[in-house]
Amino acid sequence: MIEMPEASTIARQMNETLTGKIFQHFSRGPLTHKFLWLNKPAEEFDAFVAGRQVTGAKSYGRSIFLYIDETHLNLFAELGGRILYHAQGATLPAKYHLRWDFTDDTSLTYSLQMWGFVGLLSKTDLSAPPFTDTGIPPLSDEFTFERFNQLLEEYPEKKAKGIKGFMVTSKYVFGIGNGYLQDILYRAKIHPARKIPSLSLEERSQLFSSIQGSMAEAIRLNGREDERDLFDYPGGYRRLMSSQTMGNPCPTCGTTIQKLAYLGGACYLCPTCQV
Missing domain, CATH: 1.10.8.50 (Helicase, Ruva Protein; domain 3)
Structure with a gap:
């Protein structure tokens, strides 16, 4: 399972690599899993993200926030598996669960292991339960x-x-x-x-x-x-x-x-x- 150090690493790399890219398409992959939870249908994910810009990424505990424009984000939470970036011309894995394509012909895939939650949220959603029910991340100013x-x-x-x-x-x-x-x-x-x-x-x-x-x-x-x-x-x-x-x-x-x-x-x- 992805824990705080892995979430921190992946979020930093997302911020450096994906910021400024424009979403083209979101889709489910060839694999399905009963313990992969999306908070909206894939078609709704796709309709919302298409044409919108990645504006940054950060981690919080073992969650990863991938920001979409100034108001929304993809939340990756309680994840097991691999989130991978694929450069232009790269061969995508044969098996994966979720995929984000960008207009510059690069992609992001997620392959689940064990379980995971991927949500499309507004920033205001993070100020209400269940997202306010988490504890304090180590290394934060609040963690004294x-x-x-x-x-x-x-x-x-x-x-x-x-x-x-x-x-x-x-x-x-x-x-x-x-x-x-x-x-x-x-x-x-x-x-x-x-x-x-x-x-x-x-x-x-x-x-x-x-x-x-x-x-x-x-x-x-x-x-x-x-x-x-x-x-x-x-x-x-x-x-x-x-x-x-x-x-x-x-x-x-x-x-x-x-x-x-x-x-x-x-x-x-x-x-x-x-x-």
Whole structure:
């Protein structure tokens, strides 16, 4: 799934590459998927975007905003898969789910993996639910340690679920999924099943610093090595804790990295370092 570093990378590349282009056509591709959600029929997308200009792009958490003229945008949210740019004369992939064509004979395709939402919205839509129900992205001015600690205390299941439940709930910290969570908790030396009330102030500070540091490093490296950017290049961030490192020695203490099934997904951790 695309998380904050990948969204940041793709949005930056969209802004640099697509700004100024004129939409010619929007269409569904040869593939369909029951977990690909559009908020309008494809024909309505097409009728609206045709002849309009891309005016920029930016990311927010793990969402990507592709701006259309001064009033609307395409929202890419909760995405798994690949958003790819195709230069003039390039061969498009044989299989994809959505396609945007521009008047200069370039294109954008989206190939879904797992699930995803693509919306055609007005900018004013973003000021109402459900878009106002998301949490705070790391690295934003609003994401301070004081606010983070307040969010930890506000989490209604803090006594029932471990810190993983809080971290992957977009209502609190928006931009982190199960991919980066493993390294964040490893660097903070916190077990994913630790309950929030058991975390000391020092441990909460370590977790906050780990979030900020991990996200900054991954953005600098254009995302994870198992995800792709707008031009189909892999990111440069190699995870310390993942299915690829399970069974290897911990980089810190040498204990074997283990897999734990917890809260509906896999966690990878060092049972010695993370308590």
